[in-house]
Each structure stands twice: as C-alpha cells, then as structure tokens.
Amino acid sequence: MHRLRLLHRLFAVSAAETAEYRAPILVWVLTGTMPLIMMMIWMGLAKAGPMAGYEAEDFAAYFLAIFLVRQMTVCWVHEELSREIRLGEMSPRLLRPLDPYWLFAAQHLTVAAMHLVIALPVAVIGFAATGATIPLEPANSVLFVLAIAGAWTIRFNMLYGVGLLAFWTDQAAALGNLIFTLYIVLGGAVVPLDLFPASVQQALAFLPFAYLLNFPVEVLLGKLTGPAVLRGFVVQLLWILLFVGLRHLLWRNGLKRYSAVGA
C-alpha cells in the first residue's frame, strides 16, 4: 500500500516537473522527424510502382506509425545513469530507501506521455496529408497498447543496463549510442523490415530491436495474423525477462563496486 502511494506521488511529481519542460520537449519531438524523412523518400521511390507490396500510402502509414512508436518509447536513461555514476551523483540516491529505477521510470513515462501529446497532432497532419490510413479495430488497438508497453519495458531495461555499465567503464554512453544506431536500422525505422532480404529478416528475429519498433507497428497496422501476434508477444516477454534480470544483476554487482571505491 505504501508502495502504491509512493509510486503515485512519484508520478505526480514527475508530471509536474515534465510540464515545466514543455518547450524543450516540443523541440525533442520535432527532432524525431527521421521517420518522416524516410517516409518521404520511400513514398518518392514508390511513385514508379509498389515496392515489395508497399504502395506509397503503405509506406506513409508505416513510417507515421514508427514515428509515434519512437515518441512513445523515448529513452535516455543510459546517459543519465552513466553521468551520475561518473560524477558521483549517485550517492544521494542510494541513501533513500527506494531503488532509483522507479524514479527514472516515472520520469521517463511522464515524458513519454508528453511526447505523445505533442506528437499526435503531427501524426494526424501526416495522415491527412498522405492519405494513409490505419485500420482502427478495437482488438488491434488493445494489442498495440500491449505491444508498446512491452517495447517500452524492453528498451528501458536494456538501456538502464547499459547505463549501469558505467560502474565499470566510462564508455557506457558511447555504447548506448552504438546501440541506438543498431536500433534504428535493425528495428525498421529506416527500411521496413519486409524490404530486407529474407535471410536478414530471419537473423533480425533473434535480436530485440525488431520487437521495439517493427512489431508494435505491424500490430497497429493489422498486418499480423493471430499466431504471429502471439509469437511476437512471447518473444517480447522473453526479452523483458532477460533485460530485467540483467539489470538486477548489474545493479547488485555495480553497487558493490561503487561502495568499494568509496564514491
């Protein structure tokens, strides 16, 4: 009960804080325009004819959905963590009887919500301008929300783990940037995964990135059959378990190291 009230308080504070940062968040949303640029390129290419079954409107729907998914799963926790650990700012956090994970999570969720609020009008304009459509079936929408929740959890825990590596190396932030590049390309934000050769697509099924971007988008666009959707969620769950477990491991061992050094 105490835990619930604490979480509620955390969210309230985070929400208030986030509201103060409306302007910079607007700019951050606008910086997430890469999918929209890709959309224009692919639509231009599809003018001559459909590519791998994608018409111009299909590309539009795909990339607009990618844009929204990226905004909803925005994550920079690896930068914050690595900085705090490096500069010794972690210490005050450790004095409180609450795993900092929840603070970061609350902050990220409220910011993601703000991102969504600002990004939706942009997306709506995009849909209107390109004539793209989404089959808005209630079933798909619910599944989409679940898929986003899964994607967010995977990404957050993955990058949290990367941030925790700062206990051992000062390259944690750099590693995070590397992962970002992989995430963008292998997640389907640059090329819809359908357009990769089959062998590449198969390989990508073993990496988490496809489940962070491509999977939620395909769920939203209603492109997956029942069994495929189920499979996708199972894989998401597996990745969640892996990264959450990894995070706990890194946290416990990292703390030992941190206290040993006496930061």
Added chain:
Amino acid sequence: MISVKDLSKHYRVHEKEPGFLGSLKSLVRRRHRTVKAVDRVSFEIAPGEIVGFLGPNGAGKTTTLKMLSGLLHPSSGEVSVAGFVPKRRQRAFLSAITLVMGQKQQLIWDLPAADSFLVNQAIYDIPDAVYRRRLGELTEMLGLQGLLNKQVRKLSLGERMKCELAAALLHQPQVLFLDEPTIGLDVNMQQAVRDFIAGYNRRHGATVVLTSHYMADVTALAKRILVIDGGRMVFDGDFKSLAESIAPQKVLKLQLREPQPETVLRRYGELRECDELRAELRVERNAVTETAARLLNDLPVDDIGIEDVPIEEIVGKMFHRTNAAPAPAGRVA
C-alpha cells in the same frame, strides 16, 4: 586612471505572485519594479593606487566592477578606465585590464596550467622572450614551482588561485580588477595572495581595484576604501577617518584580580562583555586615558589593554545606515 561619474545600473524586474493564479495575473498585467543595483556612484582612482571596495552581499560591488571592465553596460553615468570607455570593449582596452573572479576560473580544468598560459600568450600576442620573462617573474612571486605541469583539477584551491592570478597577469595589464580573490582560501593562502598583490603593485605600478567582504583583505592592501551599500557609495576615504567618524570609541579590555559586579563596571563606560575576571568596555576616544587611569586606581585591575573597535563592527554599523545620502569623501553623513 579610473574616473567614474554618476554611474548607475538599473534593472527592471517584473514581479510575479506565486502559484497558478499569479501566473495568470502576470500574463495579463505585468508589475514592474526597478532595482537599483548601482545608484549614482562617483569616484576617481589615480594610477598605481590600490583601492578596496567594501560592502555586504548584493551591495553592487561586483556590478560596479563589471561595468568598469566592460562586461556590463551602465544604465547611466560616465566611466573611463585607462582612457577608454569600457563598454566599447576595444582591443587595446581589453589588453590593458584584467579581471580575476574568486571561485570562477579561466584555466582549462583537465590540462596543466601551463597550457592555459600558452592560450593566453596567443590571445594577447605576447612575444616568446617577453612571455618567458614574465612567467619566470610570476612563478617566483607566487611560488608556482612544480605546479604548472600538474593538471589544474589536481591542484588545491589555493594553488589554483595562484595559477589563476598568474594567467590573469601574463599580459601585464595596467589595471587589475579583483573580485573576491581570497574567497574560500585558508588563512595562509589569503596572506600569500595579499602579499603578492601588494608586491605586484609595488613592482609594476598597476592600479588595483579589489572587492571583498573580508576586512583583512582590504585593510592589509588598500589605504583607501570605498564602501558601497544598497548600490550607493556611503564612504570614500581611509580607515582612520572612517573609524573616527563612525565609531568615536575605543575598546578597553580589563583583566581583574577579583570579579566586579556589572553595575560597578558600568560606571566607567559601556559594558560589552563581562566574564568572571575579564571585562570589555567601550569608552569615548578622548576620555580613554582618563578612564583607564581611574579604573587602575579604583578597581583591582591586573592588566589593561586599549584597542581600536574591530573594523567589522565599524563597517557593520555603517551598513545599518542604509538611508544615508551619498557621502562626500572622508565623511559619513
């Protein structure tokens, strides 16, 4: 060297009430207030003088210094430093002055101080031979041996300050503006910095304007002090005249053989402290010798000492008189 006439700096601040309602109100109608950070200050400083600016926090010392160095545009009034108008920030002017700010540094954190010096050498276009000579002199005067090749972040606060001073003086400016240069330093280091400034002034005849809220800085270095409070100049002169006009008293410290009741002691002057065998009295200047004699005669006094009122108290008293009009030099209204 430095001439200031009716210098003022005003800021328009808008006031907002706290809370959501306050934000709404301020959207509709903004209430403005003018803050007079510096209010019609005037003074002249001759070349080679060391002048101390004294004042409580927020009095306007740093603001004045920034206007003198060109970092801030005055709202009104005239300023002339070394024949230049500071706000124009002409190259020759910037090469003739330096500003050192306590607790803020221009040295590159992760590199040895020597590397920051080289940057300044290039910026001020100092020929190699001249640079080496000056660096040698500054190293000797400040005791920088062994410090220059260590990374700045690995130096202690005092060592950093010394390097900071050296970096600021490589171009041998004619005018030194020092804003709280000894803040945060331990007593020994404070002394070292003061000795250095005095020595530098003697050797090169540079004009020094120094702000501090450490009395010791100002009394050790400056014969002339300017007291600023609430943006206004409330005193311009030397300490003796300040002490005489503000605090026409002396301190009598008594060491007694037997404790005396307070009522007895009070007959001789204002009793400040009384603690078993020790007491402190305040007595009018002209009456001090007479009172001392009487005390020695009347009471079992073992030892007696006559001192000046501590400078902190003098200045502290001054700052209570915030409604004083700007004073002509040497007097307090």
Added chain:
Amino acid sequence: MTRYLRLLRIFLVNSLQLEMEYRANFAMDALNALLAFGSGLLFLYAIFEHAESIGGWSFPQALALLGVFMILEGFIELVLYPNLNSLPEYIRKGDMDFMLLKPVSAQFLVSFRYIRLWKLPELATGVALLGYAMAALNTLTPATVALTVVLLVSAATIVYAIWCMLTTTAFWLVKVENLPELFYSIFSAGRFPVSAFPTWARFALTFIVPIAFVTTVPASAAAGRLDGAMAAGSLLVAALALLLSHGLWRLAVASYTSASS
C-alpha cells in the same frame, strides 16, 4: 589573422592532449563510424534492390552523397557539437565573461576551443567513401576534386553559421537549449538527393533550411552532375549565412552585457 591561426593551432594541440586522456573513445568511435557506414550502405543496398535510382541518382552517385554527408556529419561532431553546444553552460558558469574580456573574437573562442579529435574516424570514412565513389564514377580529376573541396568548405560554413545562430538564441531563451538538435535531425535529410523529396520539401530544403546546398551540391560536383547556378548559390548562401551569424552574435552579446547581473 595570424593570432587566430596561432590560437587554432593551440586549440588543436590542447584538444589532442585532452583526447589522449580518454583513449578508449577512439576505438568506440571507430566502431560507431563503421556501424554508421555499414547501416548507410545497407540502406542503399535495400533501396537499389527495389529501385533503379533514387531521385534520379544512380548507386555510385548515391554513394558519393553518403560520403559527403558523413564528412559533414564528422565536421559537426568534431567542431560544432563540443563547442557551440556548450554555450548555455558557459553563460551559466561565468566562462562567457572570461571570453568577453579577451581581446579576441569571443565568437571564435566559443566556436573552436575544443576539437573532438576522436571523432575523426567518421570524417575519414566519409572521405574514403567519397573517394571510392568518385573513382567509380571516373570523376577523380584534380579539377573536380578541387571544386568538391571548395563546395565542401562552403557547405561546412553554412552548417556552422546555422548552428551558431541556433545556439546564440541561448542568450535569450533559457530552456530551449536543444534547438541545434532540431537542425541536426533535419540535416539527416541530407543523406538523400534533394530531388528524391516531394516538391514542397524540396523548396523547404533549399530555401528554409538549406540542406540542398550542404550535401547535394558538393556531391553533385563529385558526381559530375553539378548545376552551376546551385554552386554559385552555395557560395552566396555561405557568405550571407556567416554574416548573419556574426550579426546575431553581436546582438546577443549586446543584450547579454546590458542585462546580466
């Protein structure tokens, strides 16, 4: 003038010394550069598997464009990011005051103090790619190379000027310090030839945020399909942008010195 060149040399030396403290960064960045290069290539392959050209540009021409893009991205990471982006911090911590007290251009000091040498791999990869593409297109002649270099310098100037103008707003706007990020994200459109975009975007990318002059023009020179008017336009835009950025800077400093306490 010599004073500035001397300073630039010292800044380079200092940056090198600072970098040597953080050796591991170099390896990481080389890896990152390789990854960026790989993904850029992967993307082009995927496109050209399904299409003949992109906006009328053939595969080797698109490679040249990618090379130009990586060179300019390297320039941004090497020079712009580590310096101009720190402007809000300089203002907050008082470093700006020290810079304004020096008898050299504060804009120069703020812009070039730290050169992130460990970002060189990205720049180098871009140069290698461009060279390869030009060889494949048979345009590796002294004249073409010289022209490409000139247009690259012009492009870098435009990018610098825009970035500078965006960061200068930090003197007035306190919270919106991430404006350059906005530019950076639009800049990523420079991976593609301007002709690959819909007409309205082409207009925006030429006259509003002149990405066209920044990547398409130098790449056109390298690919042997240069439009003379655009080349001249690039030089003009560079000169204008630089003047504008300096003007805005001076305005910002004037405002700072009137208002700060």
